[in-house]
Amino acid sequence: MTFTNKALSPILLAVASFSFYSNASASIIQADFRSDLKLVGFTRVLERTEQVLPNAGFELGELDEISNPRNWNDSLQVDLDPLSNIVTLTPSFANIYDIITISISNMLFDDSNQVTGFSVISSGSATTFDSLTTSFTNNSVNIQYIGDNLELFETGSDTFQITLGPANIVPEPSAIVLMGLGIWSFGAARCKQKKK
Numbered sequence: 042m043t044f045t046n047k048a049l050s051p052i053l054l055a056v057a058s059f060s061f062y063s064n065a066s067a068s069i070i071q072a073d074f075r076s077d078l079k080l081v082g083f084t085r086v087l088e089r090t091e092q093v094l095p096n097a098g099f100e101l102g103e104l105d106e107i108s109n110p111r112n113w114n115d116s117l118q119v120d121l122d123p124l125s126n127i128v129t130l131t132p133s134f135a136n137i138y139d140i141i142t143i144s145i146s147n148m149l150f151d152d153s154n155q156v157t158g159f160s161v162i163s164s165g166s167a168t169t170f171d172s173l174t175t176s177f178t179n180n181s182v183n184i185q186y187i188g189d190n191l192e193l194f195e196t197g198s199d200t201f202q203i204t205l206g207p208a209n210i211v212p213e214p215s216a217i218v219l220m221g222l223g224i225w226s227f228g229a230a231r232c233k234q235k236k237k
Contacts, residue, residue: 067152067205068123070094072145074101076117079140085109087116090147094123103133119143126203127162128182139189146181150205155179158204175201179208 071093078085086108092100101119115134122129130143148156159177170188177183182203 067150067154068094069121069126069148069203069205070123070151071147071149072100072121073147074105074119074121075144075146076101076119077140077142078113078116078138079142080111080113080138083111085111085113085116094121099131117141117143119145121145121203126205128184128201128203129198130184130200131198139187141184141186143184144181145183148180153208154205155208156182156203157206158202160202160204162200162202164199177203 071091073088073090074092075086075088078087085106087101087103087105088107089101089105094100099118099120101117103116103118106116115132115137118131118133120129120131121127128143128145156177156179159175159182161173161175164173170186172185172187174185174187175183182201184201
C-alpha cells in the first residue's frame with residue numbers, strides 16, 4: 042500500500058496540530074502557602090513551603106505558625122483542592138485584624154500550564170471589611186482583606202477559583218518539522234492537481 046501526498050498531508054497536519062494543542066486537564070501538584078494577619082502593627086505569620094498536593098487536610102493551619110508576637114490564637118485554615126482548583130478559607134476562631142493577606146506561590150503543575158485567572162466564588166462569611174482584592178501571576182495567587190478591626194470568618198468559609206491555561210511554550214523542533222512537511226505536502230498535492 043502506498044500513500045500519496047494527498048493522503049499523507051491530512052495525517053501529518055493532524056499529528057503536528059495535536060502536538061501543539063494537546064492539553065489534558067492540568068492540576069497544581071505543589072505550592073507554598075502563607076498568611077499574614079496584621080493588627081495594630083503586629084503580624085501573625087503562618088507559612089508552609091513546598092506543600093505537595095493533594096494533601097489530606099488543610100494546606101495551611103495552626104501548626105504552620107512561624108511568628109506570633111502577641112500570642113493570638115485565631116487564624117485561617119487554607120485548603121486548595123487540586124482537582125477543582127478551588128481555594129477555601131476557613132476560620133479556626135473568629136478573626137479580628139486590620140489586614141489579612143493569603144498567598145499561594147511557587148505553584149508547580151503536572152503539565153505545562155500556568156495561572157490565567159483568579160476570582161471570588163463566595164465571600165459571605167467576612168463582615169465589616171473595606172476591601173477584598175485578589176491578584177495572580179502565572180504561578181501564584183493572592184487574597185487580601187483590608188478594614189478597621191475586621192471581623193472575618195466568624196461562620197462559614199470563603200472560596201476562590203484558580204483558572205489554569207496552557208503556558209506560552211515554544212513548540213518542539215520535531216513538531217515544527219512535521220507541520221512544515223504537512224503544509225509542503227498539501228501544497229505539492231494541490232499543484233499536482235492543477236497540472237492535471
